[in-house]
Amino acid sequence: MFFVDTLESEGLGNRSYLAGGPTTALVVDPPRDIDRVIAAAAARKVRIAFVAETHVHNDYVTGGLELARLTGARYLVPADAHVSFPRTPVADGDTVTIDEGLVLRAIATPGHTPHHTSYALAEDGRGVAVFTGGSLLIGTVGRPDLVEPRLTERLARAQHASAHRLADELDDEVPVLPTHGFGSFCSSSQAEGDATTIGKERATNDALTLDVEAFVARTLAGLDDVPAYYTHMGPANAAGPAPVDLTPPRRADAGEIAARLAAGEWVVDLRNRVAFAEGHVAGSFNFEGEGKLATYLAWLIPWGRPVTLLADTPERVADAQRELARVGIDRPAAAATGDPAGWVREGERLASFPRARFADLADARRRGEDLVVLDVRRDSERAGGFIDGSVPIPLHQLHGRLGEVPPGTVWVHCAGGMRAAIAASLLDAAGRAVVAVDDGFDAAAEAGLTVVRHHGDTD
Structure with missing residues (x-):
């Protein structure tokens, strides 16, 4: 049988x-x-x-x-x-x-x-x-x-x-x-x-x-x-690919993490987007281990750039290392786990930024706040409807187009929150004031935001 x-x-x-x-x-x-x-x-x-x-x-x-x-x-x-x-x-x-x-x-x-x-x-x-x-x-x-x-x-x-x-x-x-x-x-x-x-x-x-x-x-x-x-x-x-090597990467301390960031390397925080927004190493990027890590990290990173992984547990690092190896990112340069407070040098503080819903964005617009709405969905998604006045830069293009984001606090959204969190971390690392919209796009119209459909209608 x-x-x-x-x-x-x-x-x-x-x-x-x-x-x-x-x-x-x-x-x-x-x-x-x-x-x-x-x-x-x-x-x-x-x-x-x-x-x-x-x-x-x-x-x-x-x-x-x-x-x-x-x-x-x-x-x-x-x-x-x-x-x-x-x-x-x-x-x-x-x-x-x-x-x-x-x-x-x-x-x-x-x-x-x-x-x-x-x-x-x-x-x-x-x-x-x-x-x-x-x-x-x-x-x-x-x-x-x-x-x-x-x-x-x-x-x-x-x-x-x-x-x-x-x-x-x-x-x-x-x-x-x-x-x-x-x-x-x-x-x-x-x-x-x-x-x-x-x-x-x-x-x-x-x-x-x-x-x-x-x-x-x-x-x-x-x-x-x-x-x-x-x-x-x-x-x-x-x-003919080389054999994969999944042995644990070397352990990085706070000084090495800072040095790698200063050298222009990528430090990737694998924690969930809520924890990252609350406190993270300034300059690090958030790619959730539970998300499409390999697809989006491999899509965005300059090919061959060294990667250091940060996570709650060694198991999360091991899972990410395995997934990244599947797309040819073979060996993390280093890794650190545990309490994020230990990832920064003595006397330094973790960075943070706020998260919000589309209803909060609607309230901020009504108050006349100086803000820009950044839509990081792909063009094919945006064709089905977009927030009136939003700026479209697909996530996979954002790292090379940060200079095109207009001034003001950037409220960044996608379809559900994961890609917005990645984008928010890129903007935060570049020194922009950012709010990550962690919400389903359907909630935008429900919140009273004007959603323009591709045929010209609005909600």
């Missing part, structure tokens, strides 16, 4: 899979921190015989090469992928036997990348799963614009054809097991739901319900910003 175990990388919105039979198994699109995969295989008491990549990933560093090396597994990589390491090249139609009666078949599904390959798993000739990587996702497909801008439309058309091929060759009841689509920016749009089948996608997925021209037009119109660190992921994966 076959099994499929899902390994979540929630911060990146991705999944990896361990699948196999009684004795041997396959791993599809493994994460960088392969100890999780090895533990899952040990729990199943199976030997990892194959490691398969659906494509050269653009959003995270793979653990596939190291996993294959440690386990002796055959490393299956699409034949047309340009990589610099030994592997078993896989072409359309190739098959391998995972365990007795359990056969994996490669299906060329270009679109997310030109070489993208899906893998259909069959038990005794009956389809039991298809690992679709960045091809057919839950209610959407992988975005086609991450390889080369001049290829985007061609790859969008290929996505449509690939989705139809999967639907034509596989039965309706076959589960669709994608890598992307659970918050990943590799998805053309965000998935709705947690599980799906070929039949469900046939009935609801744009790639299978729209003709190719309508699908391509809708896909291209819906593409959002690309995280800056994606530029570094593909080359790292093609070259």
Whole structure:
């Protein structure tokens, strides 16, 4: 009897899979921190015989090469992928036997990348799963614009054809097991739901319900910003990533933290945004460990800049270190834990700034306070409505555009509070007076603020 175990990388919105039979198994699109995969295989008491990549990933560093090396597994990589390491090249139609009666078949599904390959798993000739990587996702497909801008439309058309091929060759009841689509920016749009089948996608997925021209037009119109660190992921994966090192970083005292800040390095406070606002090291940035740490930190930081991590506990540092390693931020320069009062030198005080709701912003406007409303949502979000008079600078652009923020106390908001907290910490570190709006955007209109809709209406 076959099994499929899902390994979540929630911060990146991705999944990896361990699948196999009684004795041997396959791993599809493994994460960088392969100890999780090895533990899952040990729990199943199976030997990892194959490691398969659906494509050269653009959003995270793979653990596939190291996993294959440690386990002796055959490393299956699409034949047309340009990589610099030994592997078993896989072409359309190739098959391998995972365990007795359990056969994996490669299906060329270009679109997310030109070489993208899906893998259909069959038990005794009956389809039991298809690992679709960045091809057919839950209610959407992988975005086609991450390889080369001049290829985007061609790859969008290929996505449509690939989705139809999967639907034509596989039965309706076959589960669709994608890598992307659970918050990943590799998805053309965000998935709705947690599980799906070929039949469900046939009935609801744009790639299978729209003709190719309508699908391509809708896909291209819906593409959002690309995280800056994606530029570094593909080359790292093609070259063959180094083994990950998750040993604890060296401990930093208050003097070293101050010195690293003075040198222009990034000191990142992983505590929740409430605690950070109440008291933090001046100049440090707040990226909550519970948020999309890897995505937003890797998106904003100048690539290669040393990072020092601050947190309540060593466990929080370890979790963050693991998540950052998945996107190629391999070794924190140092770390400190415990009471924030110990992170500043004797005689120095922690910095702070206020938090507020949209109702407080409405009151401040009515009082005529000298303030600026900064909206750090992405342009696609702002198109659905924005506070009248607000200044739009998406969070991922803010660090390079701080000089564009008008004078006055900056009331910064996003859609829910997490990104506003990051933005507030950037502004605070730059010496601006700031108020972090920690509220859902729907509350803006309810508070009496004028919200302008994209078609000109107001609330």
